[in-house]
Amino acid sequence: MPFEDTVVPSAAGALPAWFIPARDGAPGPGVVLVHGWESNRDRTLPNAQVLHAAGFHVLTFDIRGHGANPAETLPISVGEFRDDAAAGLATLLARPEVTSGAFLGHSLGAVGADLAAAEAGSRCAALVSTSAPSDPRRLTRQTFRLARLPLPEPLATPLAALTSRVYVQPRGHRVAELDASRALARYAGPILLVHGSDDSVVPAWHLDLLARAAEAGRRERTAKGLDAGGPIERLLLPGGRHWWMYEDPTYRATIARFLSSALGGPFEPDDAAARAVAVDARRIPEPDESFAAVTYAPTRRRTVAELIGARRAAPIRVPDAPVSTDGVTVG
Numbered sequence: 656m657p658f659e660d661t662v663v664p665s666a667a668g669a670l671p672a673w674f675i676p677a678r679d680g681a682p683g684p685g686v687v688l689v690h691g692w693e694s695n696r697d698r699t700l701p702n703a704q705v706l707h708a709a710g711f712h713v714l715t716f717d718i719r720g721h722g723a724n725p726a727e728t729l730p731i732s733v734g735e736f737r738d739d740a741a742a743g744l745a746t747l748l749a750r751p752e753v754t755s756g757a758f759l760g761h762s763l764g765a766v767g768a769d770l771a772a773a774e775a776g777s778r779c780a781a782l783v784s785t786s787a788p789s790d791p792r793r794l795t796r797q798t799f800r801l802a803r804l805p806l807p808e809p810l811a812t813p814l815a816a817l818t819s820r821v822y823v824q825p826r827g828h829r830v831a832e833l834d835a836s837r838a839l840a841r842y843a844g845p846i847l848l849v850h851g852s853d854d855s856v857v858p859a860w861h862l863d864l865l866a867r868a869a870e871a872g873r874r875e876r877t878a879k880g881l882d883a884g885g886p887i888e889r890l891l892l893p894g895g896r897h898w899w900m901y902e903d904p905t906y907r908a909t910i911a912r913f914l915s916s917a918l919g920g921p922f923e924p925d926d927a928a929a930r931a932v933a934v935d936a937r938r939i940p941e942p943d944e945s946f947a948a949v950t951y952a953p954t955r956r957r958t959v960a961e962l963i964g965a966r967r968a969a970p971i972r973v974p975d976a977p978v979s980t981d982g983v984t985v986g
Contacts, residue, residue, distance in 0.1 A: 665742035672716030684918035685712035685753040691762030695722030701936040709911035710921040736767025757781035773838040781917035785849040789864035840872030843884030845917035851895025907931040
């Protein structure tokens with residue numbers, strides 16, 4: 656694919672990015688790809704291939720603390736994914752080739768895209784949210800399960816709520832502001848929610864919670880006499896896992912058809928779907944080494960009390976991200 660090295664100006668500095676023009680740079684809609692936790696723009700390239708074949712311009716970039724960016728000293732939360740995704744959309748829409756813009760986010764990147772879309776309103780013409788957790792508390796609770804922490808349920812749920820608050824506190828965030836379900840209830844544009852039925856990282860029932868929240872937002876707007884908003888579509892991919900859904904032709908066709916309909920082209924929906932299905936999109940090989948998005952003290956983990964007191968002052972050790980049974984890091 657043709658591409659241009661560029662940057663996304665953000666509050667964290669210039670985030671390295673690639674702009675991938677479609678159709679020889681002819682004017683048309685574009686899509687911002689937002690990768691997940693401890694991932695990077697390289698790993699979005701299969702999705703970029705699919706979107707490029709379907710006629711969409713693509714902007715993909717490294718979230719702060721990820722990829723070619725230096726590690727952060729404060730925790731990276733959905734709030735940072737949101738802010739960087741919003742900067743990515745602004746960068747895409749500033750391109751002379753781009754007539755309208757949409758998001759396609761994965762996992763925590765999907766939550767960041769959900770939040771950014773809700774804030775952008777009509778400037779975000781469509782939203783594709785894949786493998787997204789419905790809210791911070793349930794995500795933290797699932798992290799406990801993945802880490803096989805032997806916590807009884809009466810303790811695990813309130814501890815998940817406390818942990819969520821403690822984690823986002825150093826950057827001044829509030830948990831309620833980082834809730835994907837609340838964001839989808841506010842966003843009135845066309846929404847496509849995608850999940851794998853066999854997702855062991857973010858279970859598939861999160862899809863239902865997100866869809867119900869988006870539908871409730873439509874009903875609330877209707878009750879107020881406002882336009883209900885765009886369509887809400889969902890795809891539960893049989894056998895799909897947390898990653899690599901782009902390898903399934905149904906995923907590729909559904910994404911391309913949805914975005915072509917929502918963005919008004921550049922190809923007819925069925926044509927875009929056929930072009931997307933024809934792409935040989937495959938996962939990027941796993942690197943031999945891992946990295947951490949946040950720097951940490953190498954000697955020990957901090958206690959909850961220390962985390963509460965740290966606020967914005969010092970680096971915080973972040974526990975290793977959960978690892979799936981096949982050894983691939985979450986996100």
